[in-house]
Amino acid sequence: MKTEKSKLMKSPSDLENKIIVITGGAGLIGRGFVKAVVENGGTAIIADIDELSGRTVKEELSKELRTDKIEFIRVDITSKESIKRMTDAIVNKHNVIDALVNNAYPRNKSYGNKLTPSLSSPTVSS
Numbered sequence: 001m002k003t004e005k006s007k008l009m010k011s012p013s014d015l016e017n018k019i020i021v022i023t024g025g026a027g028l029i030g031r032g033f034v035k036a037v038v039e040n041g042g043t044a045i046i047a048d049i050d051e052l053s054g055r056t057v058k059e060e061l062s063k064e065l066r067t068d069k070i071e072f073i074r075v076d077i078t079s080k081e082s083i084k085r086m087t088d089a090i091v092n093k094h095n096v097i098d099a100l101v102n103n104a105y106p107r108n109k110s111y112g113n114k115l116t117p118s119l120s121s122p123t124v125s126s
């Protein structure tokens, strides 16, 4: 008899024909998302600011997984215009974006710094 949990579990083909965009898809964790999407039947679109890494990861994973369901598109997630260009290009090609994994991590100059309370933080008064 199926348990409640197993009834909720998805089959390996649940992402069949789904178009999934992974921002930062060329990075460490992004690659894992790309693999998971393809292994579950979907098309993974690596959306990354780093064109060289993005294309390299696309080639490597396509070979490893023997698939033609990985694509690359350049995007800068800090730019509205760039995001619009990306979504327009994907929708023009595939008609749809079924899901987007917001995984990109723009490292700025404060990367790695300890978080400290800001003097301008809002305070609660009674």
Ligand SMILES: NC(=O)c1ccc[n+]([C@@H]2O[C@H](COP(=O)([O-])OP(=O)(O)OC[C@H]3O[C@@H](n4cnc5c(N)ncnc54)[C@H](O)[C@@H]3O)[C@@H](O)[C@H]2O)c1
Pocket: 023, 024, 025, 026, 027, 028, 029, 030, 047, 048, 049, 050, 053, 075, 076, 077, 078, 103, 104, 105, 106, 107
């Ligand atoms: N690695 C970890 O241990 C860890 C732990 C917890 C959470 N996370 C989170 O997971 C996410 C991914 O982390 P990661 O370790 O894979 O990082 P990573 O540095 O390996 O990958 C980040 C990717 O984002 C891309 N990127 C950077 N700026 C971008 C921009 N403006 N537009 C589009 N793409 C851009 C980079 O080119 C890179 O491919 C981050 O949000 C991070 O905070 C990571």
